[in-house]
Structures are given as structure tokens and as C-alpha cells.
Amino acid sequence: MSAGTVLEAEGIVVEYGRRPALRAVDGVGFRVAAGEVVALVGESGCGKSSLARAVVGIEKRRAGDVRLNGADVPPLGLRRRSPAMTGMQMVFQDPNSSLNPRRRIGEQLGDGVRAALARGDEGSDPADWLRRVGLDPAMLTRFPHEFSGGQKQRIAIARALAARPRMLVADEPISALDASTQTSVAALMRSLSVEAGAGMLFISHDLSVVRRIADRVLVMYRGRVVESGDTETVWQNPLHPYTRALLAAIPLPDGLGRLPLAPAEADRATWLDDVPAALERTAA
Numbered sequence: 001m002s003a004g005t006v007l008e009a010e011g012i013v014v015e016y017g018r019r020p021a022l023r024a025v026d027g028v029g030f031r032v033a034a035g036e037v038v039a040l041v042g043e044s045g046c047g048k049s050s051l052a053r054a055v056v057g058i059e060k061r062r063a064g065d066v067r068l069n070g071a072d073v074p075p076l077g078l079r080r081r082s083p084a085m086t087g088m089q090m091v092f093q094d095p096n097s098s099l100n101p102r103r104r105i106g107e108q109l110g111d112g113v114r115a116a117l118a119r120g121d122e123g124s125d126p127a128d129w130l131r132r133v134g135l136d137p138a139m140l141t142r143f144p145h146e147f148s149g150g151q152k153q154r155i156a157i158a159r160a161l162a163a164r165p166r167m168l169v170a171d172e173p174i175s176a177l178d179a180s181t182q183t184s185v186a187a188l189m190r191s192l193s194v195e196a197g198a199g200m201l202f203i204s205h206d207l208s209v210v211r212r213i214a215d216r217v218l219v220m221y222r223g224r225v226v227e228s229g230d231t232e233t234v235w236q237n238p239l240h241p242y243t244r245a246l247l248a249a250i251p252l253p254d255g256l257g258r259l260p261l262a263p264a265e266a267d268r269a270t271w272l273d274d275v276p277a278a279l280e281r282t283a284a
């Protein structure tokens with residue numbers, strides 16, 4: 001394992017059903033370094049979610065190895081510990097699936113903090129996490145239904161990061177959000193995970209957001225990674241015909257740069273509101 005690598009996946013195979021089995025992931029390997037954002041892109045049904053779930057350990061692997069900071073992450077069935085206990089966290093498309101509707105969000109952020117403490121990691125203050133995602137700490141006593149979709153996803157992200165994961169796996173975390181908040185939530189995820197030194201696997205079909213937040217990109221097609229590389233290199237010089245077709249389908253104005261990283265603490269709430277506007281200005 002090279003220095004700085006947090007996650008190493010090798011030869012991952014996921015199959016569904018029997019005779020004949022559907023091979024959704026067909027021998028995929030990749031690495032993610034600390035503080036790196038790696039995007040996984042590809043058309044619907046190519047196996048992105050199956051790969052993500054197998055890496056975290058909530059989907060069975062037919063074959064393959066996953067190592068987190070050099071330690072084996074055993075496949076489902078052999079595992080006695082939850083993903084949080086291994087230092088991995090997942091953020092899903094629908095924030096309602098990560099949050100319990102009957103518990104106050106302060107308690108749910110506390111779950112993340114306790115997972116970190118149970119692993120012998122440093123604890124943190126739930127109120128502080130709300131502040132970091134641009135919400136008022138006074139909202140800790142509220143229930144999930146009192147928030148908008150974008151706010152709920154920010155809370156789900158805060159909860160995941162409060163567990164101090166070494167690796168964050170986000171499966172379409174912005175696609176259920178209003179278009180106006182998608183970009184700022186994606187940028188916030190990048191900024192917080194980089195700040196925490198965690199690696200992030202970011203699955204999205206929004207390629208313009210991927211281009212702006214990912215350091216590297218993996219292009220998946222029919223269960224295999226057909227191309228991978230630095231995001232700009234892949235965009236400027238896509239080698240695989242499938243990558244060319246995928247990129248040709250998205251209009252992206254020339255000169256649209258990478259997203260600014262969120263500033264620390266105090267300014268973050270304003271920044272969250274400003275990001276979409278700033279992007280429009282850059283695009284104009």
C-alpha cells in the first residue's frame with residue numbers, strides 16, 4: 001500500500017441471483033488517498049451502487065479484497081462490526097434513509113460522535129457540526145421533518161463526518177436535492193472531507209459537479225472500470241470511447257473552474273448561499 005492510501009479495493013466482484021447470475025461488478029480495483037475525492041461515474045445500471053455498497057460492506061462480495069488503512073474489511077457475513085466501526089461512512093441519495101424521523105437531530109449527531117469515541121477517536125460537539133454545515137446550532141432540538149431536503153442532507157453529512165470516518169462513500173448524495181442546492185452541498189462535502197483528511201468516493205451522474213469537485217475519476221461501464229485518471233486529464237483527453245460518449249453528452253461552458261473550497265466555520269452559512277451565484281458568475 002503506497003503512502004497516504006486510505007482505501008484499497010482489489011478484484012471486487014458482485015453478483016445477483018443464480019443460474020445465470022447477473023454480474024453487476026466484474027473485477028474492479030481502485031485506491032483512494034487521504035484527503036482525496038475520487039468520483040465514480042457511468043450510466044444507470046453499470047454497477048456504481050453495487051460497487052460502493054460492496055466496498056462499505058453492506059453488499060456481499062463474490063470476490064475481492066477491501067483494505068482500509070491497510071486493515072482488511074471483511075465481506076458481509078464475516079463482519080462483526082458495523083461500517084462505522086471500521087472507519088467507513090456512507091451517505092445515501094435520500095437523506096431520509098440516513099435520519100430517524102422520530103429522533104431529534106442532536107441525538108443523531110451524537111450517534112456519530114459516539115461511534116468515533118468507541119473507536120478510540122476524538123469526540124466532538126454536535127452543535128459544532130451543525131455550524132460547520134451552515135445550520136444554526138439552536139436547531140439541535142428539532143426533528144428531521146422540520147428541515148428542507150438540502151438541510152437534511154447537510155445534517156446526514158454532518159452525522160457521517162462526526163463519526164470521524166477515514167473514508168466517506170457517497171452514493172448520489174445530491175441527486176434528490178433541488179437544483180439550486182446540489183452544487184453547494186457537493187462543494188461542502190468536498191471541503192469537509194478534505195479538511196478531515198478522509199478519502200471520499202463520490203458517485204454522481206452530474207458530470208459538471210464531478211469535474212469541479214473530484215481529484216480523480218473512475219469511469220464504469222458494464223461492471224468494469226474502463227478508464228481512470230486525474231479529472232482534468234480524463235476530461236481533456238478521454239481515451240476510452242465510452243468516456244468520450246459520456247463526456248460529449250454534457251454541455252459545460254469553457255473556463256468554468258473548480259469550486260472554491262468552503263471557508264472555515266463562521267463564513268460557511270453565507271458561502272453556502274453564495275456558491276450557486278458564484279458559479280453562475282463564472283459561467284457568464
Ligand SMILES: Nc1ncnc2c1ncn2[C@@H]1O[C@H](COP(=O)(O)OP(=O)(O)OP(=O)(O)O)[C@@H](O)[C@H]1O
Nearest residue numbers: 016017022024042043044045046047048049050051
Ligand atoms: N438487489 C439486487 N438484485 C438484483 N439485481 C440488482 C440488485 N441491485 C442491483 N441490481 C442490478 O445490478 C446492476 C447494477 O446496478 P447498480 O444499482 O449497482 O447500478 P448503478 O450504476 O448504481 O445504477 P444507478 O445509477 O441507476 O443507481 C443493474 O443491472 C441492476 O438492475
